[in-house]
Amino acid sequence: MKYSHQTRILVAIDCIVFGFDGEKLKLLLIQRGMEPEKNKWSLMGGFVEPDKSLEVAANVILKDLTGLEGVYLEQLQAFGGINRDPIERTVSLAYFALIDIHQYEKQLSHEHHAEWFETSKIPQLIFDHNEMVEMAKKKLRYKAALHPILFELLPEKFTIPQLQSLYEGIYDSVFDKRNFSRKILSTGLLIKQGDKDKLNSKKGAFYYILDKGKYNANFHAFLNLIPNPDHLQFV
Amino acid sequence: MKYSHQTRILVAIDCIVFGFDGEKLKLLLIQRGMEPEKNKWSLMGGFVEPDKSLEVAANVILKDLTGLEGVYLEQLQAFGGINRDPIERTVSLAYFALIDIHQYEKQLSHEHHAEWFETSKIPQLIFDHNEMVEMAKKKLRYKAALHPILFELLPEKFTIPQLQSLYEGIYDSVFDKRNFSRKILSTGLLIKQGDKDKLNSKKGAFYYILDKGKYNANFHAFLNLIPNPDHLQFV
DNA sequence: ACAAAAGTGTTTACACTACACCCATGT
DNA sequence: ACATGGGTGTAGTGTAAACACTTTTGT
Numbered sequence: 001m002k003y004s005h006q007t008r009i010l011v012a013i014d015c016i017v018f019g020f021d022g023e024k025l026k027l028l029l030i031q032r033g034m035e036p037e038k039n040k041w042s043l044m045g046g047f048v049e050p051d052k053s054l055e056v057a058a059n060v061i062l063k064d065l066t067g068l069e070g071v072y073l074e075q076l077q078a079f080g081g082i083n084r085d086p087i088e089r090t091v092s093l094a095y096f097a098l099i100d101i102h103q104y105e106k107q108l109s110h111e112h113h114a115e116w117f118e119t120s121k122i123p124q125l126i127f128d129h130n131e132m133v134e135m136a137k138k139k140l141r142y143k144a145a146l147h148p149i150l151f152e153l154l155p156e157k158f159t160i161p162q163l164q165s166l167y168e169g170i171y172d173s174v175f176d177k178r179n180f181s182r183k184i185l186s187t188g189l190l191i192k193q194g195d196k197d198k199l200n201s202k203k204g205a206f207y208y209i210l211d212k213g214k215y216n217a218n219f220h221a222f223l224n225l226i227p228n229p230d231h232l233q234f235v
Numbered sequence: 236m237k238y239s240h241q242t243r244i245l246v247a248i249d250c251i252v253f254g255f256d257g258e259k260l261k262l263l264l265i266q267r268g269m270e271p272e273k274n275k276w277s278l279m280g281g282f283v284e285p286d287k288s289l290e291v292a293a294n295v296i297l298k299d300l301t302g303l304e305g306v307y308l309e310q311l312q313a314f315g316g317i318n319r320d321p322i323e324r325t326v327s328l329a330y331f332a333l334i335d336i337h338q339y340e341k342q343l344s345h346e347h348h349a350e351w352f353e354t355s356k357i358p359q360l361i362f363d364h365n366e367m368v369e370m371a372k373k374k375l376r377y378k379a380a381l382h383p384i385l386f387e388l389l390p391e392k393f394t395i396p397q398l399q400s401l402y403e404g405i406y407d408s409v410f411d412k413r414n415f416s417r418k419i420l421s422t423g424l425l426i427k428q429g430d431k432d433k434l435n436s437k438k439g440a441f442y443y444i445l446d447k448g449k450y451n452a453n454f455h456a457f458l459n460l461i462p463n464p465d466h467l468q469f470v
Numbered sequence: 471a472c473a474a475a476a477g478t479g480t481t482t483a484c485a486c487t488a489c490a491c492c493c494a495t496g497t
Numbered sequence: 498a499c500a501t502g503g504g505t506g507t508a509g510t511g512t513a514a515a516c517a518c519t520t521t522t523g524t
Contacts, residue, residue, distance in 0.1 A: 416478090
């Protein structure tokens, strides 16, 4: 039994993958493999197949096009303008992912010419993908101001100066390091390690790891992670 | 030209309509007009037609089933489990709406047996609609803690005690009225009127209206609208 | 006169900000 | 020895919470 007289529509998923390499926030793009707009830069996209839930479809598309697996993936928004794909009406569900670039460096397949772009230097993308990326950037900034989501972008062991430079990159601001470290440590989410990262300074900075239990338990609590949030542009 | 070898899928929209009648937060439901599950309680839903964008489709569906037009409507989430509709695979985009029940009382059509239910007494709904409602309630609580969204549920003129009882209903809590009124007034969003509402008390409470300009300009700023947000359960 | 809800002010604790110096180490 | 980035403390300010009494008016 089926619903008769109803029009079925193509349903696609597009993944916006943010990565951090210790220096800058970057965006993963591939060269589109099919017409139209073949070889133009594009998000990782594909169609939802009948036997796959949205979650599964999103993970499979990401895996197939980039090799990435087991990363943080969250639904962003449905995009459904009538002519967003010139070939045929397609409703696209945008997802965004957060990864530590170095950790997934080996897993990342270059079969589809996946490349990292600085988020401030994103080329023209196909369809409405630039709009999706802008929305994802805003959502990331919004969410990161309240929840400790940016840890998804860091390696297991990281230093507070690394963390701060991540926040500073995302908000394109400079924060006071004394206040920043006090605020971050006061969340109780970080566990200090005995060893230091000596790559970025002579003195070396202590490594920290995330307290996974507290992270999961407190993820939805409101934290005040950035100074003067009202002065920043989010949405 | 079309994408060949791809499966097209039914795309539906389901609208979660919250309303406030001055006393309680309520949810609008209708009795489903078609098989399967005919006559069971359901959200307002329909299929996305090929010539309608998602925004348009959501508004049309809401209008057709309830008569409501021009209300606050926001995309919530895509639901895409394989068997969420037993008849045929359907991806549903959930939207939620906020209205003042009295203001739309006359506009509300009862053609489809639309009825208001207290949000704490929601019957069993078809498919995954109960899950959608739960998510919408959480999102509303989350968003209302940070942004002045609840004004969408109030009439043009309202009193601070009314506003407080709305917040108290949504968070199932009791707030200190001195702190509440100070906090709300300090947002600068309210304009005091000369007249009073004398229905709910002998002394009467001054009416306020929303400063629309400031409301639109400040909507995305972070406001601290409820006490001790960290102690409340959101998500 | 009394009941019922509106309205208002103060004190206290905590959180955020601004700000400057010492520390450890590699060169 | 010096340059570089890491790490820490304090004072001042502002914001949020706890708390109780007076006002108005309908009955």
